[in-house]
Amino acid sequence: MLWLGANTWLFLKTFLLYSTGQQYHYLYKMLGLGLCISRASASVLNLNCSFGAAAHVSSRETRRLLDKSKTFHVACGVSICIFSVVHVSAHLANVVNFSVSYSEDFPALNLARYRGEDPKLIILTTIPGVTGVLLVLILFLMFTSSSYCVRLSNYEIFWYTHNLFIVFYVILMVHMVGGALKYQTNLEGHPPGCLRANQSSTEQQGEELEAGEDEERRCGEEAHFQPHYPQTWLWVSGPLCLYCAERFYRYIRSSDPVTIVTVIRHPCDVIELRMLKKHFKARPGQCPTENKETFGVHLRVVGDWTERFTQLLLPEPRIDLEILPMVQQRRYPKLYVDGPFGSPSEEVFNYDVSVCVAGGIGVTPFACDGWTGFRLQRLYFVWVCRELKSFYWFAELLCALHHKENRPDYFNLKLYVSQTDNLQEKYRPLTSRLLVGRPRWNLLFDEIGKTNKHKRVGVFCCGPKGISKTLHRLCNSARSSGTTFEFNKESFS
């Protein structure tokens, strides 16, 4: 709401400035409404570009301040597109007016070189024109590749085109150089509209004019015009510097390669990688191994990058090769790890009661060893998978947790599987808790609400859109038990 209000206020303020401001009187006469609309939309664009850059910063400390930054970033992006359309249309009208209403009285005010100059030529031979065209093309590429469908199917296209934003911002800062729009500097010496007064007073020499009025409107000197000082860099350079500093810091931080300790292949195309890094300090919720110095990641092998990575880590043994001596170690690729980044899941420990819902590989943000301590008194863990084999990814961890903290009032585990299959006897604590079919969220929430009356329950979801939409809706609906559910969502794409 604050953002909407800021945009509206800025648009109206700039619009009024250009339509009523004395220093823009002559320019307004030449260009009309197009001037006001284009400048107003430009100031809104400045604001949204700076917010957009700020939302891009993803380091842990700043991300917590800009929570829900992805939605905000998308909102900024959409508004940039909309206002760009408005801005471009208004400026196209301005260019036509510059050409058609070429002013002989005030040659300094003109952008066109002569009356009736082709508007396309004006655009292509001025800095604002050329940079404007480039900006629109970059925006077009970024916008078309940001659709949900493209992100889902080909994330690389989205990623690489979105990195063009650096080019966008650099060109944006250059966009105003050249000073197409000018304002009048000597308002006292040359009140706007006085030229006409001079001409009319010479025609009506015989008539009596009031002395005061006459003096006010007489021109003392020629009108002087000055182009605007480029303002965009003031808006944009701050967040841009912040972003560059953050990237630099991340580069330094991740310049040490990690040592790969173990590589485990799990069923359903998941690879677990255990690594060791110098100066690594585990934070709450970030250490899924017993040995505190190592940390692990689980990767689902889906695209070409993950497939190639798996081939490098676990090359298929070739039958025709001789068996290598045991002394020769496996050569792993050099791996660099960047992070950690802030995420909503860290808030789990700040609630008395938390519900963590994971869909498939979405369990990874919740996979850690340190669930005890802090404020958390009760944890509900709901894990929904398609196949039974997927539970093997974290079977050891869950069983270890169960052995360590076998308190049903503290750690409540619910496993759902969409398809039936056989499960090994080794993981008995899991088999007895297995539920077939999709969870009935309404009933689950009612049950949690009854056992935790008048408490604030944090709901954390990492999984497909369907689950998170349902959970969000349930969290927002009122409960008779007086329990409030607060929804926090972790997203992957």
Add this chain to the structure above:
Amino acid sequence: MGKIEWAMWANEQALASGLILLTGGIVGVAGQFRGWQFAAYAIAAGAFVCLLEYPRSKRTKGTSVERTGQYCFTVCVKSFGPLTRNYYVRAFLHAALSVPAGFLLATVLGCVCLGIASIIYLAAIEVNTGTHSSKEGDSQKAR
């Protein structure tokens, strides 16, 4: 890079360009600028491109997401057979359609955007050799 389905992005771009062309054409005709006939052409060309590109084709691998209500468009497009299915035809068609729009200021943006979409279609052919055609009508709804 070899596994990226460029045609999907080209489809999004072509649809957006069609809309831009249509809007520019409407502005050009409404303003009665010099050369407004180009704007009238742009309206027709933009509408045609939108109709052609609205059905989203099935992916070679993975789930495909349909656009809302695309079934009737799919039937129309499929009826032209290989003429609309082949990416070479689409690429050159878009390139040809975009040229006349470049003569009027209001539609020049649509021209450039459609040109870019045409280039991406050509890239889709070059990179993904073997997937020269799109398969509409068989796409399933995403889970």
